[in-house]
Amino acid sequence: MLGEVLEYLDPKPGEKFMDCTLGGGGYTAALAERVGKKGLVAAFDLDNLAIEHARKRFEKNNNIKIIHGNFKDLHKIMAAGESAEIAARADSEIPEVPVFSGIVFDLGLSSAQLEDRRRGFSFQLDAPLDMAFGQRTENAKRTTEYIVNRYPASELARILREYGEERFAGRIARAIVQARKEGEIKSTGELVNIIGGSVPAVYRHNKKIHFATRAFQALRIATNDELGNLENALPQAVRILKRGGRIAVVSYHSLEDRIVKNFFKTESRNCVCPAEIPVCQCGHKAVLKIITKKTVLPAAEEVAANPRARSAKMRVAEKI
Numbered sequence: 251m252l253g254e255v256l257e258y259l260d261p262k263p264g265e266k267f268m269d270c271t272l273g274g275g276g277y278t279a280a281l282a283e284r285v286g287k288k289g290l291v292a293a294f295d296l297d298n299l300a301i302e303h304a305r306k307r308f309e310k311n312n313n314i315k316i317i318h319g320n321f322k323d324l325h326k327i328m329a330a331g332e333s334a335e336i337a338a339r340a341d342s343e344i345p346e347v348p349v350f351s352g353i354v355f356d357l358g359l360s361s362a363q364l365e366d367r368r369r370g371f372s373f374q375l376d377a378p379l380d381m382a383f384g385q386r387t388e389n390a391k392r393t394t395e396y397i398v399n400r401y402p403a404s405e406l407a408r409i410l411r412e413y414g415e416e417r418f419a420g421r422i423a424r425a426i427v428q429a430r431k432e433g434e435i436k437s438t439g440e441l442v443n444i445i446g447g448s449v450p451a452v453y454r455h456n457k458k459i460h461f462a463t464r465a466f467q468a469l470r471i472a473t474n475d476e477l478g479n480l481e482n483a484l485p486q487a488v489r490i491l492k493r494g495g496r497i498a499v500v501s502y503h504s505l506e507d508r509i510v511k512n513f514f515k516t517e518s519r520n521c522v523c524p525a526e527i528p529v530c531q532c533g534h535k536a537v538l539k540i541i542t543k544k545t546v547l548p549a550a551e552e553v554a555a556n557p558r559a560r561s562a563k564m565r566v567a568e569k570i
């Protein structure tokens with residue numbers, strides 16, 4: 251969706267942008283090229299490897315500031331002076347004066363993470379059960395291993411159903427609970443076998459989508475609290491955006507898209523009182539104008555070149 255992101259954010263020389271999901275650095279590099287030497291791109295990622303890789307890749311780019319952190323703490327990190335350099339170069343005090351002309355979120359996981367053999371994102375590689383974007387120890391009760399081995403069946407089923415839209419959530423959850431009576435489930439390979447053994451044969455042999463896809467997605471979302479992070483980050487992003495600046499969010503999951511859609515909708519209204527209240531009591535003021543009435547989808551060529559892009563959806567709003 252890079253082409254679409256650039257079209258809607260329209261970066262110009264000298265402007266400042268924030269890429270909340272640096273990943274392999276594709277968006278950051280394109281933004282940096284457009285804003286030029288006098289501009290700035292602040293790029294966030296939680297992932298150590300993404301940060302290490304970007305530090306090397308952008309070693310000579312003085313207009314890129316790489317920040318290792320969770321975008322749910324966007325405002326705190328900016329205010330804490332991790333980015334004092336940005337504040338100085340922006341001739342303003344972050345966070346009081348908004349400085350960014352555009353902010354982008356390209357959610358989910360990167361290809362590098364998916365293909366990393368040491369991590370448990372892929373059901374095709376046998377690895378320890380760890381789907382954390384950041385440090386594994388961030389929240390001891392939310393590691394994939396903890397969720398799989400300790401959560402009650404009902405909670406496991408909810409995660410699989412809600413975050414994975416998994417039809418066989420109940421069956422898989424019960425099979426996991428049954429299997430762990432024999433001993434801890436330690437690897438993605440074991441988990442794939444348990445899932446495979448619990449779903450009907452037609453589902454197991456489905457050629458279009460691997461039977462473990464939805465369960466793995468659900469566990470990743472739960473491990474990283476991906477929906478909570480997004481909900482927390484959006485209002486903070488608007489705070490540091492200039493008037494006329496734009497926020498673009500590329501999501502890959504209907505729940506993420508719903509969060510973005512509802513946030514944009516609420517923040518583009520002057521009153522959010524329930525319909526039955528005749529006179530406004532909330533005093534809510536619109537801060538955004540919705541730019542994309544419908545989601546923007548990737549072009550057919552992009553989907554052909556990168557099948558993972560098929561579920562991408564972008565929404566854009568402008569600060570007023």
Ligand SMILES: C[S@@+](CC[C@H](N)C(=O)[O-])C[C@H]1O[C@@H](n2cnc3c(N)ncnc32)[C@H](O)[C@@H]1O
Nearest residue numbers: 271273274275276277295296297320321356360
């Ligand atoms: C789809 S990739 C981004 C790809 C990127 N646009 C590129 O051009 O390579 C998403 C990235 O966001 C990071 N990420 C996910 N949640 C995050 C969070 N809460 N805070 C910071 N980074 C996060 C992941 O670690 C991953 O590297």
